[in-house]
Amino acid sequence: MALYVLRRLGFLVLTLWITSVLIFAVTRLLPGDVARVILGREAGEAALRDLREELGLDRPALVQYATWLRRFVAGDWGTSYSTRQEITPLVLQRLRNSLMLAGLTLLLATPLGIGLGVLAALRENTLVDNLIGVASLSVVGLPEFVTGLVLIQVLSFSLGWLPANSSIRPDATLGEALPMLVLPALTAMLVLLAYIARLTRAGVVEELHRAYVRTATIKGLPRRTVIGKHVLRNALLPTITVIAISFGWLISGLVVVENVFNYPGLGRLLVFAVDRRDLPLIQAISMITAVGYAGANLAADLLYALLNPRVRFGQ
Numbered sequence: 001m002a003l004y005v006l007r008r009l010g011f012l013v014l015t016l017w018i019t020s021v022l023i024f025a026v027t028r029l030l031p032g033d034v035a036r037v038i039l040g041r042e043a044g045e046a047a048l049r050d051l052r053e054e055l056g057l058d059r060p061a062l063v064q065y066a067t068w069l070r071r072f073v074a075g076d077w078g079t080s081y082s083t084r085q086e087i088t089p090l091v092l093q094r095l096r097n098s099l100m101l102a103g104l105t106l107l108l109a110t111p112l113g114i115g116l117g118v119l120a121a122l123r124e125n126t127l128v129d130n131l132i133g134v135a136s137l138s139v140v141g142l143p144e145f146v147t148g149l150v151l152i153q154v155l156s157f158s159l160g161w162l163p164a165n166s167s168i169r170p171d172a173t174l175g176e177a178l179p180m181l182v183l184p185a186l187t188a189m190l191v192l193l194a195y196i197a198r199l200t201r202a203g204v205v206e207e208l209h210r211a212y213v214r215t216a217t218i219k220g221l222p223r224r225t226v227i228g229k230h231v232l233r234n235a236l237l238p239t240i241t242v243i244a245i246s247f248g249w250l251i252s253g254l255v256v257v258e259n260v261f262n263y264p265g266l267g268r269l270l271v272f273a274v275d276r277r278d279l280p281l282i283q284a285i286s287m288i289t290a291v292g293y294a295g296a297n298l299a300a301d302l303l304y305a306l307l308n309p310r311v312r313f314g315q
Helices: 002-029 034-039 045-055 061-073 087-122 127-141 144-158 174-208 211-218 223-235 237-252 255-261 266-275 279-307
Strands: none
Touching (some): 002 061, 087 174, 087 223, 127 174, 144 174, 144 255, 174 255, 223 237, 237 279, 255 266, 266 279
């Protein structure tokens, strides 16, 4: 197991290094002149040249990349071109907000999605299975802003249970922010729920038709034991992958949800940075997102190895 963990950590470091190269290259290919965006259209060539020199944009690309990567690893993520703020505390504060929203979304979606998927699989081709399938496909087909607006209308305006605006204070604790997290979390959950439920159902149905399930049943093992200790250990491996990938999306990909509810997460900050060609801010958010994806996939790999020993032995 230790060798397996070390191997996965090596792959993680290599993945992050390749990702850093791609992020740096892509940010340099963005259209528009950073100096022109900062100083405006009326700026003269001398002022533009001085600013490029101040920001280090006149140096060779390899030197710029090496300097940026060294500082990023050291925790110095630079200064925002557009706001002149230190990037590290700004991104970490937004990351904290996104993690709170992602955590609540997964807390709601994972057990419910797996439960519905297992229920649909155990009731294969019955009314229950069909209802769960139709409902999940209907929900995932709705755009997120439509789902969000419907929830605001029903749960906020009509019933008055929850606030419609999720603009939390920068120093708000999880308990203070929780009422304002519920609506955006429900919106994201409804999208994620359908994928988890459908994938769990497919995995459980496939495992239920395998020979070892029939053998365990013939030997007299209780149905609950067969499902809980044998079927789910194998059937949930694809579901774990989806949850791991979704974690990265929940960190910085909820741009629509964050805009609908005015939630200060990483997604909105990334859009702000792209609009203003704020290269250091774009790079910092992109790398943090990549670290989130890589960390989630590492956790999924380790969980694979715990659930299925054949994974860690390469079988």
